[in-house]
Amino acid sequence: MKHDFLDKYSSLNSPIHRLDARAKIIAFIGMIIFCVSSPPNAYLAFLGYALFLLIAAALSRVPPTHILKSSLVVIPFVILVAVFIPFLKPDHIGGGYSLGIGKLTVSRSGLVVFENILIKSYLAIISVILLSSTTPFPKLLRGFEQLKVPKLVIMLASFAYRYLFLLIEEIERMERARDARAYRGRWLWQAKVIGQMIGSLFLRSYERGERVYVAMASRGFTGEIVGFGKTKFQAKDVLFLFFALLFFTFLRIEV
């Protein structure tokens, strides 16, 4: 079983991969919070974040094509916002272009809004991609657990992640079977077919859940939630985190 779309590069070996998950979680999520809360015209700060991501990406040896391909997820939303720009309230200071369709204009403030979300969402998504493609999901969960995320959340997420592979494979098999029977999804009412597929997927999943529970119970599971255990924060993790946060604070305050 091979699922290329999940976790493909997270088990590489690089200085970034070797860092403690907690250090990476705080640094990469911290960068997103700093970046997203910057004013729209903090271009030098955005350059700084891009530089941080570039260095981290280069050190991590994750192929740039992978990072760029995964980052395309934001595009539909960016387009959605772009569509609405002409409808944003026109500039008070003037400046802006008439579109020649009725009263619609592209105002300068509309373009600022667009540029702002484009830059921020792109930097943020690269940050999440780097976090997830340099840390295998179980390690990521352990990091979150040590950062005091409730154990039940961690446990449910680790179960969900484990069975995701199986269920996605199951749904792909069902899709193949459906397509082999000349289904052509063209009309909304054909959603009923999808409903039946999802229904049988549900029953299979539920029964799998029951079997998993019986297997766990027979191996001594009592409902007690066991964590992943601890990892040690090393000098390199402290250093990485310290300099990353120092850099972000500097960008936020000085630039």
Next chain:
Amino acid sequence: MHIPDGFLDTKTWVTLGVVSAGTVGLALRKASKKIGEKQIPLMGVLAAFIFAAQMLNFPVAGGTSGHFMGGVLAAILLGPLAGVLIMAIVLIIQCLVFQDGGLTALGANIFNMGIIGALVGYYFYLGLSRMVAGTRGMFIGAFIASWLSIVLAAGACAAELAVSGTVPLKVALPAMAGVHGLIGIGEGLITVAVLSLILKARPDLLETEKI
């Protein structure tokens, strides 16, 4: 409908983050009190199920497609708070592994698809299904509640973007609600199809204790 980072301003994502964290916290507290040992693997597997089910696209109109969200279905099967918890787990994994939805927008996404999509949708279902007796009432309630859950979630998404100054409310709200009014029909059909299948094959599953 998964809002990425950078689309919401600070006041919006922080507020919705606090609201969602509070609701998920409540769900966790209720769940750890009421949850039997059996339900832990079950809820985990069902979160994976919702995730996989969301990967199936259905046609909407003019070549566009929508996909199942599953909030109301999860809430009908396991209860409203369990529904929020499951949707939150799905959204967390989508955000971290698939970059679908932003980290700072996670609270907003849990609010739209978990709190509105599962919790609020569930109470619509409860109210509506009591108006008509029997399984027919259940199906009608499930269909309308599923449709509403999608339209309301989309409306909330548009409102959040508008409050952040990213899109104009007057145009974005009708546009989002309109498109999702169609997607919601698909959601309703799927929820009813799944429920009728469960009713035929494993009716006992609908009787389990709700959280």
